[in-house]
Amino acid sequence: MISNTLPQSLIDNPILSQWIAFEEKGRVRVGSGKVEIGQGILTALTQIAAEELDLRAEQINLVSGQTDVSPAEGFTSGSYSVAVGGASIRLVCAEVRALFIDRVAEKMRCSPGELTIEDGKFLRSGKDTGRDYWSMAGEIGLERRATGTAPVKRPSSYKIVGKHLPRLDLPAKVMGAGFIHDIVSQNILHARLLRQPWRGAHLAALDENAVRKAARTPIDILREGEFVAFTSDSEVAVMRAAEAARAFAKWNGGAPPPSDVGTPDWLKAQPSRDKTTDAGLPGRVSNGPVIEASYSRPFLTYGSIATSCALAEFENGALKVWSHSQGPAVLRDWLARALGLPAAQVNVFHRQGAGAYGHNTADDAAFDASFIAMRHPGRTVRVQWPREDEFAAAPISPAMAIKLRAALDADNRPADWSIEIWSPPHAQRPGMNGNSNLLGAEALPNFPPQKELNDVPDERGGGATRNGVAIYDLPSHRLIHHLLPLVPMRTSSLRGLGAWANVFAIESFMDELAESAGEDPVSYRLSLLSDPRPRRVVETAARMSRWFEQRDLGEGRALGFGFARYKNIASFAAVVVEIEVEEEIQLKKIWCAADAGLVIAPDGARNQLEGGIIQGASFVMREQVRHEDGRVANKTWEDYPILRFSDIPEIEIELIDNPNEPTLGLGEASVGPAGAAIGNALARALGKRIRDLPLTRERIMATLLAE
Amino acid sequence: MAESIKLTINGHPVSVAADGTMPLLSVLREELNLRGSKFGCGTEQCGACMVLIDGKPEYSCSREVASVTGRSVITVEGLSKNGELHPLQQALLDEQAGQCGYCLSGILISAAALLAKNPAPSRANIIAALDPHLCRCGIHNRVIRAVQKAGAVLASAKP
Numbered sequence: 001m002i003s004n005t006l007p008q009s010l011i012d013n014p015i016l017s018q019w020i021a022f023e024e025k026g027r028v029r030v031g032s033g034k035v036e037i038g039q040g041i042l043t044a045l046t047q048i049a050a051e052e053l054d055l056r057a058e059q060i061n062l063v064s065g066q067t068d069v070s071p072a073e074g075f076t077s078g079s080y081s082v083a084v085g086g087a088s089i090r091l092v093c094a095e096v097r098a099l100f101i102d103r104v105a106e107k108m109r110c111s112p113g114e115l116t117i118e119d120g121k122f123l124r125s126g127k128d129t130g131r132d133y134w135s136m137a138g139e140i141g142l143e144r145r146a147t148g149t150a151p152v153k154r155p156s157s158y159k160i161v162g163k164h165l166p167r168l169d170l171p172a173k174v175m176g177a178g179f180i181h182d183i184v185s186q187n188i189l190h191a192r193l194l195r196q197p198w199r200g201a202h203l204a205a206l207d208e209n210a211v212r213k214a215a216r217t218p219i220d221i222l223r224e225g226e227f228v229a230f231t232s233d234s235e236v237a238v239m240r241a242a243e244a245a246r247a248f249a250k251w252n253g254g255a256p257p258p259s260d261v262g263t264p265d266w267l268k269a270q271p272s273r274d275k276t277t278d279a280g281l282p283g284r285v286s287n288g289p290v291i292e293a294s295y296s297r298p299f300l301t302y303g304s305i306a307t308s309c310a311l312a313e314f315e316n317g318a319l320k321v322w323s324h325s326q327g328p329a330v331l332r333d334w335l336a337r338a339l340g341l342p343a344a345q346v347n348v349f350h351r352q353g354a355g356a357y358g359h360n361t362a363d364d365a366a367f368d369a370s371f372i373a374m375r376h377p378g379r380t381v382r383v384q385w386p387r388e389d390e391f392a393a394a395p396i397s398p399a400m401a402i403k404l405r406a407a408l409d410a411d412n413r414p415a416d417w418s419i420e421i422w423s424p425p426h427a428q429r430p431g432m433n434g435n436s437n438l439l440g441a442e443a444l445p446n447f448p449p450q451k452e453l454n455d456v457p458d459e460r461g462g463g464a465t466r467n468g469v470a471i472y473d474l475p476s477h478r479l480i481h482h483l484l485p486l487v488p489m490r491t492s493s494l495r496g497l498g499a500w501a502n503v504f505a506i507e508s509f510m511d512e513l514a515e516s517a518g519e520d521p522v523s524y525r526l527s528l529l530s531d532p533r534p535r536r537v538v539e540t541a542a543r544m545s546r547w548f549e550q551r552d553l554g555e556g557r558a559l560g561f562g563f564a565r566y567k568n569i570a571s572f573a574a575v576v577v578e579i580e581v582e583e584e585i586q587l588k589k590i591w592c593a594a595d596a597g598l599v600i601a602p603d604g605a606r607n608q609l610e611g612g613i614i615q616g617a618s619f620v621m622r623e624q625v626r627h628e629d630g631r632v633a634n635k636t637w638e639d640y641p642i643l644r645f646s647d648i649p650e651i652e653i654e655l656i657d658n659p660n661e662p663t664l665g666l667g668e669a670s671v672g673p674a675g676a677a678i679g680n681a682l683a684r685a686l687g688k689r690i691r692d693l694p695l696t697r698e699r700i701m702a703t704l705l706a707e
Numbered sequence: 708m709a710e711s712i713k714l715t716i717n718g719h720p721v722s723v724a725a726d727g728t729m730p731l732l733s734v735l736r737e738e739l740n741l742r743g744s745k746f747g748c749g750t751e752q753c754g755a756c757m758v759l760i761d762g763k764p765e766y767s768c769s770r771e772v773a774s775v776t777g778r779s780v781i782t783v784e785g786l787s788k789n790g791e792l793h794p795l796q797q798a799l800l801d802e803q804a805g806q807c808g809y810c811l812s813g814i815l816i817s818a819a820a821l822l823a824k825n826p827a828p829s830r831a832n833i834i835a836a837l838d839p840h841l842c843r844c845g846i847h848n849r850v851i852r853a854v855q856k857a858g859a860v861l862a863s864a865k866p
Contacts, residue, residue, distance in 0.1 A: 038808070166800065171800060173805055174792070174796040174805070176783035184740065304807075305755055305809045306755070306809045353807075355807035355844045603803050610845055610846075642843065645833075645842075645851075
């Protein structure tokens with residue numbers, strides 16, 4: 001059964017009318033604070049609402065991320081959108097449906113059980129009653145608290161949920177439309193900024209005449225503290241100005257990161273706040289061998305294909321902002337604070353950008369446009385970031401060092417297990433730790449000093465510790481978290497946060513333990529998985545890939561395995577990869593089995609799992625942000641390669657049907673297992689393991705030559 | 708600096724008053740309000756801005772507009788005819804080949820050029836044609852299936 005306890009979004013937005021309205025005949029407005037970031041959420045939420053209200057999907061007008069009418073649901077992140085946002089919409093719609101049914105039954109003097117709903121019309125014993133949601137709406141006050149007690153539909157009766165509904169946003173996108181970047185206004189003032197190259201940097205010198213000359217068309221220059229913006233009616237002029245300014249600007253002060261920032265040695269040398277968490281039987285002693293291994297990943301960036309964009313208009317003391325922020329309501333609150341406006345005077349409208357995959361510069365762009373708009377009342381200020389700034393000034397995903405240790409028992413199973421994690425926080429979205437974390441605001445004079453940084457709390461899945469606890473049967477478990485709060489960069493959330501690095505380490509270590517025991521790595525894992533649910537996922541992936549058939553793959557080829565349950569509470573995913581290695585890794589084939597409980601949008605789920613596999617593969621094979629002279633050294637896609645068409649093999653996905661279990665978030669589930677499977681396949685192909693990411697050609701060559 | 712630049716866009720002759728050194732992409736988006744072609748990097752590395760110039764896929768983000776004087780440019784808006792989707796656009800929808808969709812405008816252009824030459828491309832042919840395009844969401848395999856499907860539709864439509 002699907003649980004009826006109130007999800008967080010409904011606790012935060014408890015009034016039914018915050019979620020639903022019957023304003024337009026034949027259509028229902030359903031609000032959501034969760035936003036489309038390419039994951040298909042609008043389609044999935046529409047399916048849930050239509051199902052519970054007995055409407056057709058096209059009768060749902062889902063208004064997402066419009067802060068004056070949509071519920072405030074924090075950030076669209078952490079694979080919570082369907083599991084929490086969707087669960088809230090399900091309960092709200094079930095309750096509203098029940099209120100209407102009861103009222104119609106009272107009017108008709110019949111029992112509610114005689115009534116059904118079709119496309120919003122009430123039928124009594126199958127016959128039209130002449131009443132519908134819209135004719136009855138005036139009689140039912142929705143200004144009441146949701147109780148979450150109305151019965152929801154049974155999964156076995158679903159007609160829309162779990163069935164294929166084509167993505168609602170794709171028809172516009174195949175025509176090249178539908179993005180925030182495409183909004184047209186008669187009154188646009190284009191703006192570009194000069195960004196600080198590191199936090200706290202001071203602009204010592206800028207040759208404004210040279211910048212104006214480079215722009216070729218007249219521009220205005222707005223300077224307040226370290227906030228420097230170029231504005232013009234011509235977009236090309238401000239693009240040219242920003243490019244020139246980047247080259248001419250001289251900076252000093254602040255906290256430029258050193259060139260070795262992010263290496264395991266550097267991380268371990270940083271001041272830390274330490275926390276140890278024990279589970280199981282502490283102090284269990286084993287006389288067996290002890291195995292230890294250390295793994296690391298570098299700094300990464302989210303790398304959307306679009307650069308961030310925002311528009312803002314300020315008129316009569318009110319600010320309107322169009323943004324592809326992942327948290328429109330949070331953005332509204334922090335824009336208001338940073339700009340000294342009452343929150344009620346700020347309205348954020350979510351519009352779609354490119355895929356986000358984590359904390360990107362959307363909120364920063366929104367601040368940039370808003371700040372400039374307040375100095376140009378009546379104009380629509382449009383900001384779009386240059387690609388180079390996306391690499392240089394975006395929030396950065398933390399480098400991490402991870403050490404694993406297991407003392408084995410007589411059967412070569414871990415009797416005592418510990419994991420030690422060094423990482424800066426994965427949490428500097430707007431408002432986190434009481435900081436605005438908005439780049440433009442940080443550049444202004446008298447910006448308040450940064451409040452102490454913490455990571456995402458464990459009850460929200462943790463940041464660096466996410467998936468730090470291995471899912472296997474381990475009698476004694478210790479997790480030591482070294483939070484590095486003084487790392488000078490704006491470290492924040494990238495898809496999965498610390499999860500995929502921890503999964504990479506744990507799953508690599510599982511293979512190392514199996515190898516030391518002389519056992520097959522999948523059999524070894526199964527011997528440590530007593531719960532039938534994860535066993536089934538592991539076994540399914542093994543069957544799909546014919547893992548146990550001991551095929552002769554040929555010279556330089558190998559299979560690798562990786563498995564995890566995202567956050568230990570969301571979806572299960574197991575991935576097998578087949579690779580060929582000469583000087584670098586070539587992916588030959590990938591198989592994935594996943595259990596996500598009740599799946600709302602099956603094709604969307606497959607799309608997310610496949611996308612996660614490709615992104616996870618790209619992370620471990622290619623990606624690394626490097627620093628030189630205090631700045632990010634990656635300036636273009638050539639310096640930050642991601643996987644391309646020619647790198648990607650065919651991928652087979654099997655969703656394990658489990659409709660009677662609650663929906664589990666799956667957007668991030670396959671990322672870690674895919675990366676781990678590649679690392680394990682590489683170790684099997686080379687006969688030697690590379691524990692520091694990324695698994696580049698240089699590292700593979702060095703490993704081969706070291707023999 | 709503004710000069711009058713004549714070219715053909717999506718089959719229509721157009722004259723734009725623009726600085727000839729402006730990027731073609733800026734002229735398309737800002738001057739002609741054709742906002743289908745996207746800015747991704749500005750350095751010819753991601754393919755979001757791809758257009759057909761005399762039938763050949765070319766980056767438009769740093770290409771000076773004066774260099775296309777007298778030539779024919781097709782953008783994603785020019786693929787559909789009389790409101791009817793190009794078979795490639797329909798195939799992308801049929802395969803649900805999109806997540807965020809930002810890369811699709813450019814991919815459609817390169818795929819259209821490929822199918823014009825070879826309506827029955829192999830997986831390897833498609834990969835070679837689309838390799839200039841970056842996609843971060845991971846829809847590559849869906850796009851490859853869609854291109855094959857559209858090729859079959861185009862081939863069967865020919866007399």
